[in-house]
Amino acid sequence: MRLRxxxxxxxxxxxxxxxxxxxxxxxxxxxxxxDPKVFQAPKVYWESSKDQGNIKALFYETLEYKGKPTRAxxxxxxxxxxxxxxxxxxxxxxxxxxxxxxxxxWNDRGYAAIAMSLEGHVSDEKGEEKYLxxxxxxxxxxxxxxxxxxxxxxxxxxxxxxxxLANSLVAALPEVDANRIxxxxxxxxxxxxxxxxxxxxxxxxxxxxxxxxxxxxxxGHFGDEGDNSLKVIEDKKFWDPARQFSKGSxxxxxxxxxxxxxFSLNITSHSFxxxxxxxxxxxxxxxxxxxxxxxxxxxxxxxxxFADHILKGKTPGLGSVSQQPFGRKSIVKYNxxxxxxxxxLYYQKKSLTYTKxxxxxxxxxxxxxxxxxxxxxxxxxxxxxxxxxxKAYYVNLEDERGVIISSQLIEL
Numbered sequence: 001m002r003l004r005x006x007x008x009x010x011x012x013x014x015x016x017x018x019x020x021x022x023x024x025x026x027x028x029x030x031x032x033x034x035d036p037k038v039f040q041a042p043k044v045y046w047e048s049s050k051d052q053g054n055i056k057a058l059f060y061e062t063l064e065y066k067g068k069p070t071r072a073x074x075x076x077x078x079x080x081x082x083x084x085x086x087x088x089x090x091x092x093x094x095x096x097x098x099x100x101x102x103x104x105x106w107n108d109r110g111y112a113a114i115a116m117s118l119e120g121h122v123s124d125e126k127g128e129e130k131y132l133x134x135x136x137x138x139x140x141x142x143x144x145x146x147x148x149x150x151x152x153x154x155x156x157x158x159x160x161x162x163x164x165l166a167n168s169l170v171a172a173l174p175e176v177d178a179n180r181i182x183x184x185x186x187x188x189x190x191x192x193x194x195x196x197x198x199x200x201x202x203x204x205x206x207x208x209x210x211x212x213x214x215x216x217x218x219x220g221h222f223g224d225e226g227d228n229s230l231k232v233i234e235d236k237k238f239w240d241p242a243r244q245f246s247k248g249s250x251x252x253x254x255x256x257x258x259x260x261x262x263f264s265l266n267i268t269s270h271s272f273x274x275x276x277x278x279x280x281x282x283x284x285x286x287x288x289x290x291x292x293x294x295x296x297x298x299x300x301x302x303x304x305x306f307a308d309h310i311l312k313g314k315t316p317g318l319g320s321v322s323q324q325p326f327g328r329k330s331i332v333k334y335n336x337x338x339x340x341x342x343x344x345l346y347y348q349k350k351s352l353t354y355t356k357x358x359x360x361x362x363x364x365x366x367x368x369x370x371x372x373x374x375x376x377x378x379x380x381x382x383x384x385x386x387x388x389x390x391k392a393y394y395v396n397l398e399d400e401r402g403v404i405i406s407s408q409l410i411e412l
Contacts, residue, residue, distance in 0.1 A: 030160070030244065031199055033151060035063055038164035041172035045071065052100040052127045055107070059122075060169055062137055063161050066153060071135035072162045073123065074116035075100040077107040078175045086180035086311035087112035087170045089203075091163060091196075093187030093210075093291060094140065097121055097130045102295055109297075109304060110312070112176045116166050118159045118192075137162070140188070143215075143222065144236040156192075156239045163196050171202065180204055180311045184303065186294035187211050187262065191241055194271065197252060198244025205310040206245075207303050209255045209294040210263050212271040213242030219264040219354040221362045245275060252279040253306045253318070255294070257287025258346060258394070261362035265394070266352055269409035280306065280318050283394060283406040285346060285368060302403050319405045325384045325395055332382040332407060338399040343373040343382040347393035352411060386412075 042060040050057035052075065059071040075098050079085060088106050090113055092099060098117040106113035120136030123129060138146075138155045146154050163183070171178035182205035185193030190211020197206035215222045216237060225233050237243070245252070252275055256268040265283065272281040282302040287293060297304050302318060309317030319336025334340065346368045354363035373395065374383040386393055395407040 034164070034199070035161065037063065038161045039168055041168045042165045044169065047073070050123060050125055050127070055100045055103050059135065060165060062165060063158060065137045065158060069135060070137035072116045072118070072137070072165070073121065073133070074098050074114055074166065075103045075127070076114045077103040078112040078173070079107045079110055081110070081175070084175060084177035085110060085112050086182070087114070087176045088307065089163060089167050089170065089181065089183040090115040091183065091185030091189030091193045092118065093189050096186070096189070096291060097123055099291065100127045102291070105295060105297070111307070112170060112173070114166050114170050116162060118162055144239050147232060147235045147238070159192055160196060160199070163192060164200055167200060167202060178202070182206065182307055182311055184209065185211065186291055187289065190263070191215070194252070195239070195241035195244045197250040198241070198246070198248035201248070201250070203250050205307060206250050206252045207255065207306060208252070209300070210257070210260055210289060212254060212256070212263055212268045213240055213245060214267040214270045215240055217270065218262070218267045219352060219363075219365070220260060221262040223264070242271065242274065245271070249278050251310055253302060254279060254281040255284070255300055255302065257284050257289070258368055259286055259365055260289055261364050262289060264352065264354060264365070265409050266411070269394070273408055280320060281406045282404045283396065284404065285370070301401060305401065305403055318403060319397065319399060321397070321405060321407050324408050325393075325410055328390070328412065329385045332384055332395050334380050334382070334397055334405070336380065336397070336399055336405075338401055338403070340375065340377060340380070340397045340399050342398045343375040344396045344398070345371045345373050345384060345386065345393055346396065347371070347386055347390045349389050349391060351391045
């Protein structure tokens, strides 16, 4: 059946309008598409049968998913204090859960803390294992593999919203100082916490561990796009944290290992580079990937020194690299109120490349070589001269507390 001319013109106009509406919708920022409810304290349902000592178990209301009401399970701990205390929002990694041990770790240091499950799980009475429950929301699907679903049905949308709601919940507690709340996350939690730092200006600090922005540049697991089409790859970039934190100003500490199989050092360095007017970076040689390695105070003391400085006003804070290295021979300058005792060059003789053996699950880079550098403590500078054949390097400065501050990654 043929359309008459007028009907044809009307059809074309309607199609054009609908196309423009879709295009305009797709141009909306994440902030514009968030539900305003996430910035309000959610309703809480206490679950005393799952309490872990003084750490309380609870569910809190989250956004509807496909018309179904949902709730997130969480552990909340508040140390005894005569005055409102600072607080931390704790974001687990992929396959993780709400960790009450993580909450206790911060409680012992004088912080309130909340750790929520972002994949629709609830823990058992011992605070272990994980199970779906009657009010579970969406589960994570690969690495943004639900990108073609409507935005509000995607896991990332709900994960971000659940984190914002957790912050809103904690901020509303009379025992907590709402003006002193920070966030830290591990692996996928690093992705989410860094993204949220560019969305939630209520936060006073952010500490992403492993996970960072510019995921599509990763030479590790997160840079493997598989057989996705160019369109899907571009669509996934909507969720790249750099889209948000590059416009933010929340004081941030980037933490990673130099051989992480998921998040290669170049993306951590790039994330630091675009935030360096309000950021610090700490790279740990051969740091293991996991939840405890990403929160243990004796393994990553920088996290706690940074939080104490920002949220408690403790001095001194972290040192900083004021003049980054460049080329094969340069001077690195730094500022530190705590004496720096050691400067080390970490370098590779090949370009930063990740490979995977048949017996391995994820790729890894070549081993890093190391070399002590000449440290001029009086002038707070380090002389850098890289060995012949060096293709990539970074510099670590370690102070008398064992705290590490790092330079950017330099690729030659």
